[in-house]
Amino acid sequence: MNEELTERGRRILEAIVEDFIESGEPVGSRSITRRHKLNLSPATVRNVMADLEEAGFIYSPHTSAGRIPTEKGYRLYVNTLARFQEPGVELERGFERLEGTGLEERLQGVGRILSGVSSYAGIVSAPSFDATVFSSIRFVRISERKVLAVLVSSSGMVQNRIICTDEDIPADKLERITNFVNGKLNNLTIREVKKLILREMSEEKAHYDELYFQALTLSRRAFENMAEGEVFIEGASNILEQPEFANLERMKRMFRAFEQKSLLVRLLEQCRTAEGMRVFIGREVESQMLEGCSLVATAYTSAGGLTGVLGVLGPSRMPYSVVIPLVVRAGVLMGRFLEAG
Amino acid sequence: MNEELTERGRRILEAIVEDFIESGEPVGSRSITRRHKLNLSPATVRNVMADLEEAGFIYSPHTSAGRIPTEKGYRLYVNTLARFQEPGVELERGFERLEGTGLEERLQGVGRILSGVSSYAGIVSAPSFDATVFSSIRFVRISERKVLAVLVSSSGMVQNRIICTDEDIPADKLERITNFVNGKLNNLTIREVKKLILREMSEEKAHYDELYFQALTLSRRAFENMAEGEVFIEGASNILEQPEFANLERMKRMFRAFEQKSLLVRLLEQCRTAEGMRVFIGREVESQMLEGCSLVATAYTSAGGLTGVLGVLGPSRMPYSVVIPLVVRAGVLMGRFLEAG
DNA sequence: GTTAGCACTCATTGAGAAAGAGTGCTAAAC
DNA sequence: GTTTAGCACTCTTTCTCAATGAGTGCTAAC
Numbered sequence: 001m002n003e004e005l006t007e008r009g010r011r012i013l014e015a016i017v018e019d020f021i022e023s024g025e026p027v028g029s030r031s032i033t034r035r036h037k038l039n040l041s042p043a044t045v046r047n048v049m050a051d052l053e054e055a056g057f058i059y060s061p062h063t064s065a066g067r068i069p070t071e072k073g074y075r076l077y078v079n080t081l082a083r084f085q086e087p088g089v090e091l092e093r094g095f096e097r098l099e100g101t102g103l104e105e106r107l108q109g110v111g112r113i114l115s116g117v118s119s120y121a122g123i124v125s126a127p128s129f130d131a132t133v134f135s136s137i138r139f140v141r142i143s144e145r146k147v148l149a150v151l152v153s154s155s156g157m158v159q160n161r162i163i164c165t166d167e168d169i170p171a172d173k174l175e176r177i178t179n180f181v182n183g184k185l186n187n188l189t190i191r192e193v194k195k196l197i198l199r200e201m202s203e204e205k206a207h208y209d210e211l212y213f214q215a216l217t218l219s220r221r222a223f224e225n226m227a228e229g230e231v232f233i234e235g236a237s238n239i240l241e242q243p244e245f246a247n248l249e250r251m252k253r254m255f256r257a258f259e260q261k262s263l264l265v266r267l268l269e270q271c272r273t274a275e276g277m278r279v280f281i282g283r284e285v286e287s288q289m290l291e292g293c294s295l296v297a298t299a300y301t302s303a304g305g306l307t308g309v310l311g312v313l314g315p316s317r318m319p320y321s322v323v324i325p326l327v328v329r330a331g332v333l334m335g336r337f338l339e340a341g
Numbered sequence: 342m343n344e345e346l347t348e349r350g351r352r353i354l355e356a357i358v359e360d361f362i363e364s365g366e367p368v369g370s371r372s373i374t375r376r377h378k379l380n381l382s383p384a385t386v387r388n389v390m391a392d393l394e395e396a397g398f399i400y401s402p403h404t405s406a407g408r409i410p411t412e413k414g415y416r417l418y419v420n421t422l423a424r425f426q427e428p429g430v431e432l433e434r435g436f437e438r439l440e441g442t443g444l445e446e447r448l449q450g451v452g453r454i455l456s457g458v459s460s461y462a463g464i465v466s467a468p469s470f471d472a473t474v475f476s477s478i479r480f481v482r483i484s485e486r487k488v489l490a491v492l493v494s495s496s497g498m499v500q501n502r503i504i505c506t507d508e509d510i511p512a513d514k515l516e517r518i519t520n521f522v523n524g525k526l527n528n529l530t531i532r533e534v535k536k537l538i539l540r541e542m543s544e545e546k547a548h549y550d551e552l553y554f555q556a557l558t559l560s561r562r563a564f565e566n567m568a569e570g571e572v573f574i575e576g577a578s579n580i581l582e583q584p585e586f587a588n589l590e591r592m593k594r595m596f597r598a599f600e601q602k603s604l605l606v607r608l609l610e611q612c613r614t615a616e617g618m619r620v621f622i623g624r625e626v627e628s629q630m631l632e633g634c635s636l637v638a639t640a641y642t643s644a645g646g647l648t649g650v651l652g653v654l655g656p657s658r659m660p661y662s663v664v665i666p667l668v669v670r671a672g673v674l675m676g677r678f679l680e681a682g
Numbered sequence: 683g684t685t686a687g688c689a690c691t692c693a694t695t696g697a698g699a700a701a702g703a704g705t706g707c708t709a710a711a712c
Numbered sequence: 713g714t715t716t717a718g719c720a721c722t723c724t725t726t727c728t729c730a731a732t733g734a735g736t737g738c739t740a741a742c
Contacts, residue, residue: 028704041716046705064704064723102503140481142493148501152483160489162499237597251592256578369735382685387736405692405735 005055010081011038012048013057017069017077021317024243026066071282074294074316078279082321087329090117095333103157106337108232110310114330115235118323120314121258123297125268126230127308127338129153130191136182139174139218147174149222153190155304155339163221169214177215185219189305194223231261231268233313242315244292257289264295268309271297277328282316292316296323298331302338310334346396351422352379353389354398358410358418362658365584367407412623415635415657419620423662428670431458436674444498447678449573451651455671456576459664461655462599464638466609467571468649468679470494471532477523480515480559488515490563494531496645496680504562510555518556526560530646535564572602572609574654583656585633598630605636609650612638618669623657633657637664639672643679651675 005013015036019027029042029049038045049067052058057073060066069077094113098106107124114122132153140148145168150160169177185193197220205212236258245251257263267285271278277298280286285293290313297311310330312323346354356377360368370383370390379386390408393399398414401407410418435454439447448465455463473494481489486509491501510518526534538561546553577599586592598604608626612619618639621627626634631654638652651671653664 026704030704042704043706043716043718044714047715050706060705062723063706064702064721066704135484138481138483140479140491142479142491142499143476143497146497146499148491148499150481150483150489156484156487158483158487158489158503160501235600237593237600240593240596246589248587248589248592251589251596252578252581255581255592255596259576259578367735371735383735384685384687384737385683388684391737401736403692404690404737405733407735 008038008040009048009052011036012045013052013069013073014077014081016049016052016058016067017073017081020069021319024317026061026068028066031066071284071316074281074320078281078320078324082324084321084325087117087322087326091326091329091333095337098337107230107308108234110330110334110337111232111234114310114312114327115238118312118314118318118326119235119238119241120312120318120323121236121239122232122234122310123264123268123295123313124232124234124310124334125265125272125308126232127157127300127302127306128272129157129159129306130189131307132157132190132305134185134188134190134193137178137185137219137222139178139181139222141169141171141174144168147218149218151190151222153304153306155302155306157304157306157338161222163218165218173211173214176211177218180211181215181219190223193219197223229265231265233258233261233264236313239293239314242317244315244317250291253289253291254293257287263287263289264313267295268297268311271309271311272299272307274299277324277331279320279324294318294320296320296327298327300331300334300338302335304339306338308334349379349381350389350393352377353386354393354410354414355418355422357390357393357399357408358414358422361410362660365658367402367409369407372407412625412657415622415661419622419661419665423665425662425666428458428663428667432667432670432674436678439678448571448649449575451671451675451678452573452575455651455653455668456579459653459655459659459667460576460579461653461659461664462577462580463573463575463651464605464609464636464654465573465575465651465675466606466613466649467573468498468641468643468647469613470498470500470647471530471535472648473498473531473646475526475529475531475534478519478526478560478563480519480522480563482510482512482515485509488559490559492531492563494645494647496643496647498645498647502563504559506559514552514555517552518559521552522556522560531564534560538564572606574599574602574605577654580634580655583658585656585658591632594630594632595634598628604628604630605654608636609638609652612650612652613640613648615640618665618672620661620665635659635661637661637668639668641672641675641679643676645680647679649675 015032016027019035029045032045033040033042056070057076058067058069061068091113098109107126111122111124132155135152135154138150142148145165147163147165147169148160149163150158152158197216201216239245239254240251245254267280280295282292282294285295292315293313294316295311295313297309299307299309301307311327356373357368360376370386373386374381374383397411398417399408399410402409432454439450448467452463452465473496476493476495479491483489486506488504488506488510489501490504491499493499538557542557580586580595581592586595608621621636623633623635626636633656634654635657636652636654638650640648640650642648652668
C-alpha cells in the first residue's frame, strides 16, 4: 500500500498530517495550497486527496469538510515522513533539578518533566530489579516476629521490606542467616536469585537443616513481589485541554482510564523488553477508554541493569516530530540518572 | 438566624434539601405538597419558601424555577435536621477483606471501600507517626556512603529511609551510634524526639564530641520529612457521574484538583487534630477547583497513637444522612484495623 | 392565616433560514 | 494526458423565532 503512493501523494499526506496536528481542524484542499508551496491548484490536490482517501490514509468526517488523517495515515507519517526535531534544553534542566532526590520522587519528577515539556501526560514506570545484579542482603530483627530485609543491588539501589515470621528469630541467628545467604547468592541477577531460591527449596537438604530452611524461607519472602509495576502518570489533565476531548463522555472515559492504571501498565510492559522507542497510535493503545490517544514510549536501562519504561501519552493528533525525540532523549537521560542515584 | 425559623419553615427546608439531594432538580412548591404530607397548599409553601430565600437558606437559579438549598441551607440541614442512617455491612466486609495486607494497600483499599459504598470519592491520608511512641531506631551500613535508618514505633509500625552520608561510617561505629541514640530517645513520641534532636544539636557538646554529633546528624535525617502527607483518592471518577458536573469546565477543574492533591491535604490536616467528624460544605472546601463539592471527614486513631484522616468527597448535593454515619464508622474501624496490622 | 386564580418570567426545545466551507464533477487549457 | 477553472451540491454551524411548560409572585377571597 505504501508502494501505491506517488511522491506527490506522500508530500500531500505529510502536509495534511502536519496541518491537522497544528490546527485540529479538518484540512481542506484550498488551505494546503496556501500553506505549502506545492505549485498545485486546489483541484489537483483534491484529486490526490481522493486517492489518499481511497487508500485509507485520510478520511473526511462529512462531505463538506476537509480531511483528517486515519491511524494508518499517522502510522505512515511517523514511520517515514516525520522530520524529527532536536529536543530543547528544558529536558536536561529538569533532570538536573532532580539530582539528589529519592527514587520515588525521581520517577514522579521525570513524569512531571515529560508532561511539562510535551504538554501532554508524562508516564514513568518504576524500574524492575529483575535484571540488576544482586549485591547483598541483610536481615535485621525489628521486633518479636518482624524481620526487616534490606536488599542492595550492585548499582547501589536499595529496597527493603518487612517480613512477619511465624516464630521469633533471635538476632544472632539472623546474623548467621545473613552471612549464609550472602555467600550463596553473590553476583547473580535478582532474577537468577529468585530461581535459585525456588530450586534449593525443593531440594532434600532444605527439609532437615533448620537454619538452611529458615534462610531460604526468609529470602524467598524478601524477594517476592518486590514493589513493581508501579506507574506514575503526571499532567494527565493537560490532555483534557485538547479540543478533541471537549466532550463529556470522552472526558469521563479518560478520567477512568487514568484511575485504573492497569491498562497502561500492560502496554508499558511491552516496551520494557523492546529495542528502542515505540509508538502506539489510536487503537494500538488497546483501550476504548483511551480512544484517540497515542503513546510514545521507550525503555530505559541503567548500567546497573535497572530497566523501566517512560513515555508521553497524548492525543493521536500530537506533534510526533517533537515528542518522539523528546522521549528518546529522556530514556537516555533516565538511564544515566539512575546510576548517579 | 436559626431562631428566625419556625417549625414549619424547618420542615419545609428539610423537604427541599432531601428532594433536591434525591433528584438534583430545583424543587417547586407543588412537588413538595405532593411528596410530603404537610397538609398545606402550594401557595402556602410558596410563602414559606419566600421567607427561606430571604433568610438565605435556599435560592432559585431563575424566576421560573424551583428552589435549591444554599450552602447555609445544607449546613443547617446537616447540623440539625438530618436523621442518620445506620451504615450497612458492606463497610465491615470491605475491611475484613483487607486483613493481612501492607499499610499502603490498606490505605488505598479503605479509600476504595469508601468510594464503593458511598459512590463518591474515598479519601484516606496516611497516618502520621508524630504522636506515636518511639520504640527504637537502628542504623545499618549499606554501602560506602549509604546508611539505612529503621524506625520502629511501639505500635509495631516500621518506617525506614536511606541516608547518604558525607563520609564512610564503619559498621561498628554505627552500632555504637545506634545504642547511644536508643538509650537517649527511648519512650518519647516521635514529635518529642524531633524536638529533642533539634535542641541537642544547638548545644555546645555537639560541636566537640564527634560521635555525638554524628549520631545527632543521622537521627535528624532519619526523622526529617518522614513520608507523610500522602493521600489516597479513590473513585474520583464517580463524582463525574453526577449531573451537576456534566460541564466541561467544571470537569476539567475537578480533574486538576485531584491531580494536585495539596489542596485536599491542607483540608484533611485540619481534621487530624479535631474531635469527631467534620463536614466541609461548598466553599468551606476552600478551593474553586472543587466548587460545589463537600467533604465529610474524620480523624482515625489507633491505640498505638497513629492518627490519620479519612473521608468522602462528593457533590454538596450528597445524602449526608448516609455518608456521615458511614465515614464515622469507617474512622472507628480504621483505628482498630491499624492495630491488628 | 390559608388558599385559589391568574398574569408573568424565563429556560428549553425545535423548526427554519442563512452562511460558510469544502467537495466532486465537467469541460476547457496547457 | 495531466492540470485547472467553474459551478452545483452537500452538510455543518449559527442564528432567530415561536411554542411549551414549569414555577413563581401577587391579589383577592375564604
